[in-house]
Amino acid sequence: MSPTVTTSSEANNNVSAATARAAAKAAVEAEKTGPQTITLAKALNTAMADAMHADASVLVFGEDVGMLGGVFRITDGLTKTFGQARCFDTPLAESGIVGMAVGMAMNGMRPVIEMQFDAFAYPAFEQIVSHVAKMHNRTRGAVKLPMVIRVPYAGGIGGVEHHCDSSEAYYAHTAGLKVYTPATVADGYRMLREAIDSDDPVMFMEPKKLYWSKDQVDLEALRAEHAANTARGTSSEGRAAVARAGTDATLIAYGPSIPTALAAAAAAAEEGRSLEVIDVRSIVPFDDETVCASVRKTGRAVVIAEAHGFASVASEIVARVQERCFHHLAAPIRRVTGFDVPYPAPKLEHYYLPGVDRILDAVDDLQWED
Amino acid sequence: MTISADHTAQEPATKDAAPQDPASEAVRKFGITAEDYMLPARHQIQMVGPDGTLNPHTEQGTQPGHEYGLPSDAELLAAYEQLVVGRRVNDQNSALVRQGRMAVYPSSHGQEACQVAAALCLAEGDWLFPTYRDSVAVMARGVDPVQTMTLFRGDWHGGYDPAEHKVGIQCTPLTTQLLHGVGVAHAAKLRGEDTVVLAMCGDGATSEGDFHEALNFAAVFHLPVVFFVQNNQYAISVPLAHQSVAPSLAHKAVGYGMAGERVDGNDVVALLAVLGRAVKLAREGSGPLLVEAHTYRMQAHTNADDATRYRQDSEVAEWLAKDPLSRMQTYLTGRGLLGDAAVDRIAEKAEAVAAQLRDGLGEDVPVDPQDLFNYVFSTPTQQLKEQSAMLADELARDAASTTTEAGK
Numbered sequence: 117m118s119p120t121v122t123t124s125s126e127a128n129n130n131v132s133a134a135t136a137r138a139a140a141k142a143a144v145e146a147e148k149t150g151p152q153t154i155t156l157a158k159a160l161n162t163a164m165a166d167a168m169h170a171d172a173s174v175l176v177f178g179e180d181v182g183m184l185g186g187v188f189r190i191t192d193g194l195t196k197t198f199g200q201a202r203c204f205d206t207p208l209a210e211s212g213i214v215g216m217a218v219g220m221a222m223n224g225m226r227p228v229i230e231m232q233f234d235a236f237a238y239p240a241f242e243q244i245v246s247h248v249a250k251m252h253n254r255t256r257g258a259v260k261l262p263m264v265i266r267v268p269y270a271g272g273i274g275g276v277e278h279h280c281d282s283s284e285a286y287y288a289h290t291a292g293l294k295v296y297t298p299a300t301v302a303d304g305y306r307m308l309r310e311a312i313d314s315d316d317p318v319m320f321m322e323p324k325k326l327y328w329s330k331d332q333v334d335l336e337a338l339r340a341e342h343a344a345n346t347a348r349g350t351s352s353e354g355r356a357a358v359a360r361a362g363t364d365a366t367l368i369a370y371g372p373s374i375p376t377a378l379a380a381a382a383a384a385a386e387e388g389r390s391l392e393v394i395d396v397r398s399i400v401p402f403d404d405e406t407v408c409a410s411v412r413k414t415g416r417a418v419v420i421a422e423a424h425g426f427a428s429v430a431s432e433i434v435a436r437v438q439e440r441c442f443h444h445l446a447a448p449i450r451r452v453t454g455f456d457v458p459y460p461a462p463k464l465e466h467y468y469l470p471g472v473d474r475i476l477d478a479v480d481d482l483q484w485e486d
Numbered sequence: 487m488t489i490s491a492d493h494t495a496q497e498p499a500t501k502d503a504a505p506q507d508p509a510s511e512a513v514r515k516f517g518i519t520a521e522d523y524m525l526p527a528r529h530q531i532q533m534v535g536p537d538g539t540l541n542p543h544t545e546q547g548t549q550p551g552h553e554y555g556l557p558s559d560a561e562l563l564a565a566y567e568q569l570v571v572g573r574r575v576n577d578q579n580s581a582l583v584r585q586g587r588m589a590v591y592p593s594s595h596g597q598e599a600c601q602v603a604a605a606l607c608l609a610e611g612d613w614l615f616p617t618y619r620d621s622v623a624v625m626a627r628g629v630d631p632v633q634t635m636t637l638f639r640g641d642w643h644g645g646y647d648p649a650e651h652k653v654g655i656q657c658t659p660l661t662t663q664l665l666h667g668v669g670v671a672h673a674a675k676l677r678g679e680d681t682v683v684l685a686m687c688g689d690g691a692t693s694e695g696d697f698h699e700a701l702n703f704a705a706v707f708h709l710p711v712v713f714f715v716q717n718n719q720y721a722i723s724v725p726l727a728h729q730s731v732a733p734s735l736a737h738k739a740v741g742y743g744m745a746g747e748r749v750d751g752n753d754v755v756a757l758l759a760v761l762g763r764a765v766k767l768a769r770e771g772s773g774p775l776l777v778e779a780h781t782y783r784m785q786a787h788t789n790a791d792d793a794t795r796y797r798q799d800s801e802v803a804e805w806l807a808k809d810p811l812s813r814m815q816t817y818l819t820g821r822g823l824l825g826d827a828a829v830d831r832i833a834e835k836a837e838a839v840a841a842q843l844r845d846g847l848g849e850d851v852p853v854d855p856q857d858l859f860n861y862v863f864s865t866p867t868q869q870l871k872e873q874s875a876m877l878a879d880e881l882a883r884d885a886a887s888t889t890t891e892a893g894k
Contacts, residue, residue, distance in 0.1 A: 212699030219669020401867035
């Protein structure tokens, strides 16, 4: 039970007071125009706060997301700003969190829920696969489930077992789920706003090792971009991005592998090889157009992902590109992925994770002599 | 929309104001503990016995804190009518399966009192979350019979709009729908609406993890949900003793801090009284409640099952004598509430529904192959558009070659 007991009129006053405080805070932030250096964590947090300001049906809940602000502090301050009704802790049960969110979404809400870690989402797998993904289809579109399931995922943080899984393929393989994964600070804001706006359920895969990565972004410009996109009905939703332009070969990556791919491209440039880096951003739907345009241009490709390679998103990308770009390819497409082993213990993870050298070795193998 | 804060908290019990919640009231009025209030009565509540006579008040199983009033004559007659229709629906659907006109039908024959009471205890605007065996309850909530049976006819997974009828899609993965009911109630509570949700499951389903999570979430968030367990003694072939050794399934309530009750699931009078009170309490802010009804699945799990492999004919015969329909007919006739004219009128109505089912399920409903792609997302992805075009092309070529062959 909540430690504070209030009557409903007090509660409403609290909501009004909280809203006023939040508006004042937003006004202060609005004055900070121009680029600021913020983390991905802050971008995600701001996206949720802005969405909650914009729409009273947006609710945030999960384990420890309330007063603590989440174990990664992504929901920091939301309970204080919006009150217990809008951002709250649930009992420790992931199926319950997702199942309850399904019912809330059926009844007019837009829940944004947090699975504390990738592997802790597995108890909710049945709700996600059998209901979240299928409700719209089963009811011939009568019931929409506008809900976002946020999943901090992948490794590189020295986490113990069950804290570092790359679980995106499970969701990407399930028809009816959108699967997004941002890699930059700006995309953290942009894509989470799009996910919350989506009338279809979104698995929002957050690369936890990038939570504290920083970048200069102009939040006001991002807010204006979101407002303009909403007004026009356009967005970058479902689109891949060219993270670095190049001409000799394409590195296709997403989420936690983007900084590694960019580092590999920078190293290759020093050796006189120009690599283009494509950030997939949206695994489902998949942007064949952007990815294939790059590969047709360069004629060579390496797909990079942390997840095990067997039956993976990386495998799917290779197959799709090969089907569409075969006559443009100078060499077979290579994959650089995690090995097909359970995610390793912290002292072993650097052997497992795709690194710059492994990527450059794969690039070297792309039959340059022919 | 106003979202009221602090929804996890129960209303404060102040010294001056009269206690609002039924547990406190029971403590005050009957001198029993809150735990005693949450535990089910020592015996299941039964108002009308198998022979169709009203039990004396002292033999209804009630005790302090577990008092139930007799439903009104109008409610009893409405329930009888739905019982007759429900029995006819069950038997018609089973026949349609035998004739190969429907893929499968999990019949609630013998459980009609539970089905009818679950639907009738709710007000307009309340939600029902049924399982695959609860078609009769779905129809009793006003969903078109043929739309209800779409799932089993095999042309789509669901045939009605849950939001229109406030009836969840009949759910196959056990107890997953209880959490959806919890979410619907939670959303309604946050908006200050007085919606009550009745969420149904069977005895075997209480072994599932989502049963636990749903009851716990509903209790912690103090939500107006009535969990209604139809204990029909078997989960396909496995008897209740292999699912649970709890004193009763209703006893599980106290573990979540909610009130539980058990009731004769073949006595629609007691069911209306117990579920009616549960819905009323939930609407008034008691938080969730758990009701267990003891009933019996008179037929096999589905047509694909052979019940003779796991239960004795003598057991079935024992339950035949407790039939909910004949019991109610005897009771109402004995009270002079049901004459021949009414019996005939209701029988005709049941026949009309059966005819509707025969017509609706007999016709060969055209299916659109493009529907495969139309509802996966609100807006189809590029990949689905490509796959849809591929299938359209395949079908066009098939049609062309059929035409060519026919022309030869």
